[in-house]
Amino acid sequence: MTRNRFLHFLIGTLLCFPVSFLFAGSSVHGKVTDQVTGQPLAGAHVRITSSTGGTFTDVSGNYTLLHCPPGKTKIKASFVGYSGSEKNITLTDGRDQVLNFELVQQMLQSPEVEILDHHVQKNSQEAPIRMNLIDIRSIQETPGQNITNVLDLVSGVNLNTTQGIFANNSVVTLRGLSGNDQARTLVLVDDIPVNKTDEGSVNWNLINRDNVERIDVIKGPGPAQYGTNAMGGIINIVTRRPSKTLSGFASLEYGTFNTFGFRYTLAGKIKPSVKDKGIYYNLNGFYRRSDGYNPEIQEYLEKADTFTVNTFLREASIGTKLGYAFNPFSAVELDVNFFNDKRGRGMQIYEISGAYEKHDTYQVTGRYHGKKNGWKWNMNIYTLQEYFQRLNEYMREAEYNLYLVKSHRSDFGMMANVSLQQGAHHQLMAGIDYRQGGVDGQDIYYTSTDLISNAGKMDLIGIFIQDEIDLLKKKLQLNVGIRGNYASFHNGSFLVEYPSYSINYLVNYQDTLIPRHSWTDFDPKLSLQYRFTTETRIYLSFAKGFRAPNLDDLCRTGKISTGFKISNPSLKPENIWNLETGGDILLLKNIRISPSFYYSIGNNFMYYISTGDSVNMGYKLSPVYQKRNISKVKIYGAEVDLDYSINKALSFFANYSFSKSQISRFEIKDSIADNDLTGKYLTDVPMHKATAGITWKNRLVSLNCLWKYTGSRWINDLNERDFYLGEAKYPDYSTMDLRAWHTFFNHFTLALNITNIFDISFIDDHLQKSPGRMIMVELTGKF
Numbered sequence: 001m002t003r004n005r006f007l008h009f010l011i012g013t014l015l016c017f018p019v020s021f022l023f024a025g026s027s028v029h030g031k032v033t034d035q036v037t038g039q040p041l042a043g044a045h046v047r048i049t050s051s052t053g054g055t056f057t058d059v060s061g062n063y064t065l066l067h068c069p070p071g072k073t074k075i076k077a078s079f080v081g082y083s084g085s086e087k088n089i090t091l092t093d094g095r096d097q098v099l100n101f102e103l104v105q106q107m108l109q110s111p112e113v114e115i116l117d118h119h120v121q122k123n124s125q126e127a128p129i130r131m132n133l134i135d136i137r138s139i140q141e142t143p144g145q146n147i148t149n150v151l152d153l154v155s156g157v158n159l160n161t162t163q164g165i166f167a168n169n170s171v172v173t174l175r176g177l178s179g180n181d182q183a184r185t186l187v188l189v190d191d192i193p194v195n196k197t198d199e200g201s202v203n204w205n206l207i208n209r210d211n212v213e214r215i216d217v218i219k220g221p222g223p224a225q226y227g228t229n230a231m232g233g234i235i236n237i238v239t240r241r242p243s244k245t246l247s248g249f250a251s252l253e254y255g256t257f258n259t260f261g262f263r264y265t266l267a268g269k270i271k272p273s274v275k276d277k278g279i280y281y282n283l284n285g286f287y288r289r290s291d292g293y294n295p296e297i298q299e300y301l302e303k304a305d306t307f308t309v310n311t312f313l314r315e316a317s318i319g320t321k322l323g324y325a326f327n328p329f330s331a332v333e334l335d336v337n338f339f340n341d342k343r344g345r346g347m348q349i350y351e352i353s354g355a356y357e358k359h360d361t362y363q364v365t366g367r368y369h370g371k372k373n374g375w376k377w378n379m380n381i382y383t384l385q386e387y388f389q390r391l392n393e394y395m396r397e398a399e400y401n402l403y404l405v406k407s408h409r410s411d412f413g414m415m416a417n418v419s420l421q422q423g424a425h426h427q428l429m430a431g432i433d434y435r436q437g438g439v440d441g442q443d444i445y446y447t448s449t450d451l452i453s454n455a456g457k458m459d460l461i462g463i464f465i466q467d468e469i470d471l472l473k474k475k476l477q478l479n480v481g482i483r484g485n486y487a488s489f490h491n492g493s494f495l496v497e498y499p500s501y502s503i504n505y506l507v508n509y510q511d512t513l514i515p516r517h518s519w520t521d522f523d524p525k526l527s528l529q530y531r532f533t534t535e536t537r538i539y540l541s542f543a544k545g546f547r548a549p550n551l552d553d554l555c556r557t558g559k560i561s562t563g564f565k566i567s568n569p570s571l572k573p574e575n576i577w578n579l580e581t582g583g584d585i586l587l588l589k590n591i592r593i594s595p596s597f598y599y600s601i602g603n604n605f606m607y608y609i610s611t612g613d614s615v616n617m618g619y620k621l622s623p624v625y626q627k628r629n630i631s632k633v634k635i636y637g638a639e640v641d642l643d644y645s646i647n648k649a650l651s652f653f654a655n656y657s658f659s660k661s662q663i664s665r666f667e668i669k670d671s672i673a674d675n676d677l678t679g680k681y682l683t684d685v686p687m688h689k690a691t692a693g694i695t696w697k698n699r700l701v702s703l704n705c706l707w708k709y710t711g712s713r714w715i716n717d718l719n720e721r722d723f724y725l726g727e728a729k730y731p732d733y734s735t736m737d738l739r740a741w742h743t744f745f746n747h748f749t750l751a752l753n754i755t756n757i758f759d760i761s762f763i764d765d766h767l768q769k770s771p772g773r774m775i776m777v778e779l780t781g782k783f
Helices: 003-015 136-141 147-151 501-509 551-555
Strands: 026-034 045-048 062-068 071-078 085-091 096-098 101-105 131-134 157-160 171-174 185-189 212-219 233-239 246-255 259-270 278-290 313-327 330-344 356-372 375-396 399-422 426-445 451-471 476-497 511-514 517-531 537-547 558-560 563-566 574-587 591-616 621-645 650-665 688-696 702-710 733-744 748-755 774-782
Touching: 026 085, 045 062, 071 101, 085 101, 136 147, 136 212, 147 157, 147 212, 171 185, 171 233, 426 551, 451 551, 476 501, 476 551, 511 551, 563 591, 591 650
Parallel strands: 026 096, 026 101, 185 233, 563 621
Antiparallel strands: 026 062, 045 071, 071 085, 131 212, 157 171, 212 233, 246 259, 246 774, 259 278, 278 313, 313 330, 330 356, 356 375, 375 399, 399 426, 426 451, 451 476, 476 511, 476 517, 517 537, 537 574, 558 563, 574 591, 591 621, 621 650, 650 688, 688 702, 702 733, 733 748, 748 774
């Protein structure tokens, strides 16, 4: 037995369960070059035409396809800017064969070449982690109106958005972390973080679903390049780039609750006489309005609650992208986006619009990326400015109260990274990022003299280095990295001016100059993967995640969904250690099974706990909470995905997620908690979740039918019976969605979207119910 064969056998024995039948086949290797110059083409895609996977050439143009099935087959090589090439080959079991490709560069008269950006199309099995890729086809064919409907179908994802399109604050979390805290899942748009430093929240309503090319869902703390908030995982939303001289679409929709909307995109390229250079642009936007519904649950309303009304919705967005490509690999780009909305909160007494929330959001991003001689670089600068307003009015014992919450939430940041291909085995990457977030908020009372203000800033700095190592002809992959984090909280204050008797209790929580706090942290990352074939693998990963406190928890005292909370300037960052293993198995060439198992331990975990006190907020007696560092949280779970491509027209998928999130040790120095939470489960986390769907495409009416089950969730931190609901858990529920569409004249599509077909009602932690069944008709024209 040769040395390499012995290593293959040893690694397979140590890392894998018995799958010896998967080793059959032969391997194909070779080189992809330019036919004229003979230069190697790095990054060319090579695959068996009957498979959706494949591999990419290294910096020397070399590739290897592992354990291909014996017999006659076709292998294709493709590269942007070149005509693809297919070759027939007869493979013999157990033999290695050489197959080289010489590609011909396309001329200017050829079909247009897409301008490449730094987002290389990935394969979900390339990295030794669990990553789900949602392509543009899945995004377009999924029922629902928001991007969160698409994410909700991914295993391990917990979506908390009971009110659907009417929700003011949707939460998407990963891997069993608290379902009402967005700050533990890092959300990026084109690699730019969109979690606000103030609350860690993401305004999912402002993301234009029609402008999304794909979504990368990375589970677990992820590689070293990802920083704070990446506790449960990372969601990176990649927007679309123009690929034609002129293209676009316009869409109209109308449906339940008198909901009306339209969306549009206009994109193109302006190419000068010099090949591969050019200006590209994208203009996109949407508008939607709805009369809404009444989310209040009648049996839980008090007799005094006579002013409840329907929610309503008005939102609009406009975005522009302008870029210049120096060549297929290098470009500068500017993105500018504006979003405005106004959403009713279901209460109206005297104000014309009643109680509402409103966001005015500005996003500006500049980026430069390039590639040359094995080097790749990315540089970004960005700002996100949100002007938030929430108007509250209520009546209590014939006394009318009206006040306005105003917050300016600002985030500014810069990031840069560079990577270098070192021979055939090493891909080195290093980078640095800086971010400053701030909040300046006020509660302005119009029916009294009260004026409450809070402010604070947070600086975040991260430095990382990682090495991707490929061995044994890319069968064995090892990723090693480390990240250093620095966080600093400063300029914090909470002030109450001219207090009236109704909020006089807040005076005790004033702090005009909160002391500065700084923290440092180092996060190691290690992952290992062994590929038996191009479609079958096993991986093992170990990583630490870090999260700094939110400004809202450090310096704001006020109302939250579960009652009333007081600030905690002494709050410390939390971290999580995650151990995970999993793999992918391809059966019968069209059935993929992907199991994953993980175990996580959270230290200094930040969690709202009851202080045992209560306050009279004017309309009810509310419990008082405070975010505190509890000692340890233990989370373990499993996920399994099944994908079955029956044929080109018919496909099926299903997944199941299990997660158990429990406080394993509850110890707080100088604790103000009134109960020991050891052994209690985290709130708003379903232990069981499952989804399934089937897509059938045909000439008459194509169909996509989806089913989702969400298990029961604990309501409060004590895991005890809730006073209003009379239960300790929100009940489990199942829903079904349907999208049916027909394309005619090659440019127009008529679609019917039905969400929650059987009109199932379920509730959230605000004691508000879902909108039930929604039917939308959509007409789209493309050119």
